[in-house]
Amino acid sequence: MKKINFSRKFDKFSDYWSPKVIAEMNDYQFKLVKIMDDFIWHRHDDTDEVFIVIEGEISIEFEDETIDLKSGEMLVVPKGVRHRPHAKKEASIMLVEPKGVVNTGDEIDKLTAPNDEWI
């Protein structure tokens, strides 16, 4: 049992759009991600997905609206809903989702990242 300090974990990597696992709770994972610019449109057919902004500002584009989030804010993206995360400047976020979720969901892309990269 070891406590996790978000800031110290973010210091350990610098690549964008590549989620790093920091904790598991039952069959769920907590992942840190640095993001900048556009991600790709995708959806997760089997699960909701939680975005928590730790530092910076992001926006998540949906087919009919765009939601802006800043540090201290979170959003639950319901399963099956197409979305595209974006950040104008580097932002640091935490994702909460079941083990095994692929970052690009139903799309395979050059941004598709390997799972279970722990830091």
Add this chain to the structure above:
Amino acid sequence: MKKINFSRKFDKFSDYWSPKVIAEMNDYQFKLVKIMDDFIWHRHDDTDEVFIVIEGEISIEFEDETIDLKSGEMLVVPKGVRHRPHAKKEASIMLVEPKGVVNTGDEIDKLTAPNDEWI
């Protein structure tokens, strides 16, 4: 789909040790809690439990150690492990756990709080 601002949610209540649900992801809930002084010793036999400190400092006492956590830090308490949260001064935390988890776990106490209180 609505974004959640932690600080604005914490402004909506002032009671201690009484978790307020702010979001659901699949069958999991995100709950905000203000805490001060000692909670009771308890354990959750069926689930891990995540503590994320949003503001202030807390400590979680275990049978063989005490772990201090401050804003920007988190801890996963494994299922079945007895623990007692504590805060010297008021602290604001977020819990992540499956729907239906009782805050005092295996103990019924005056601190046992009702579930599904949304804010």
